Amino acid sequence: MSAQIPPASTPPTAKDRRRWARYLVDERAEARVYRELATRKSGEERAILVDLAEAEGRHEAHWLALLGGEPVRPPRASTRTRLLGVMARRFGSIFVLALAQNAENRSPYDDDPYATAAMRADEKIHGEVVRSLAARGRMRLSGSFRAAVFGANDGLVSNLALVMGIGATGVAPQFVLFSGIAGLLAGALSMAAGEFVSVRSQRELVEATHPNNDTDHVLPDLDLDANELALVYRARGIDGDEALARARRVIATAQASDPAIPYRRPAEPSADLESIGSAVGAAASSFGFFASGALIPVLPWILGLEGVTAVVMALVLVGAALLLTGATVGLLSGAPPLRRGLRQLAIGFGAAAVTYVLGLAFGVSVA
Incomplete structure (x- = not known):
């Protein structure tokens, strides 16, 4: 790929050269990420990742040609690219590919006059290739991941709304604690029973048509x-x-x-019964994930806090958990993690606010 030389009337500025150097180190870092992932794969997936790394190498050559050689003081790769490298070395490929998909879809080359049309097209194609590779991992995670995220979020939101509503009525802290624990057990048992019936019924339907x-x-x-x-x-x-x-x-x-x-x-x-999973296993997972989420809003009262202090602490703990689960969903789906985290936070706090207002409206006097 030959470098696109700018018109003579508009010579490149120092800012342009700094941007090219940043593109250069980012392309090199992305190529290393794909090669690192390739070492953990085999067959067609490995070959695809190696080809992606070679494509990043062609883009690297373009910026190197525009710079006229290796920069004297190359900048550091972007935080995003360095994060990809760390995750590629330490974590599973699904997280790395999800981040890479998001990055490829937001290529800076779209608005850069020094990037060739072929490079811009490459980035679009890379995004689709990475999406397809990530989709395989997402499919493998879909069942267990759905149970984990939905169960934990249900526990977080429902029990936060419960303790906020009960606490706003002005009852004693012990009553809020007992209500939270009762909500944890009732919700976890309900989730487990529902998951058991759902999976068991699905298996019976498949077996009946086998x-x-x-x-x-x-x-x-x-x-x-x-x-x-x-x-x-x-x-x-x-x-x-x-x-x-x-x-x-x-x-x-x-x-x-x-x-x-x-x-x-x-x-x-016929349908694969193994992909449906065990009804007992699904029920146990749902119970555990819901209970772990529902425990967080009750922790301040378990630790002996009360009043405004307990409420604020519960909001902080649940808010952090909602941001984490929302960001994880966004990361694995290739969407902006922060936006998904804020969405989860708004939903959870919105439900808690409604029950808190209702608790205030129906409050009781404590002697």
């Missing part, structure tokens, strides 16, 4: 020209001609096999 081989012993006796097996395939959504052809192949194989050896036709494609 094809079986109960009719295998009668296959050799079916009429090859006018048989009922084709109806089975048609009921499963296979076209009539293809269903008949498949039925004939299965019956012919059954009739040609040794009668002394029970014939077993190949299993039909």
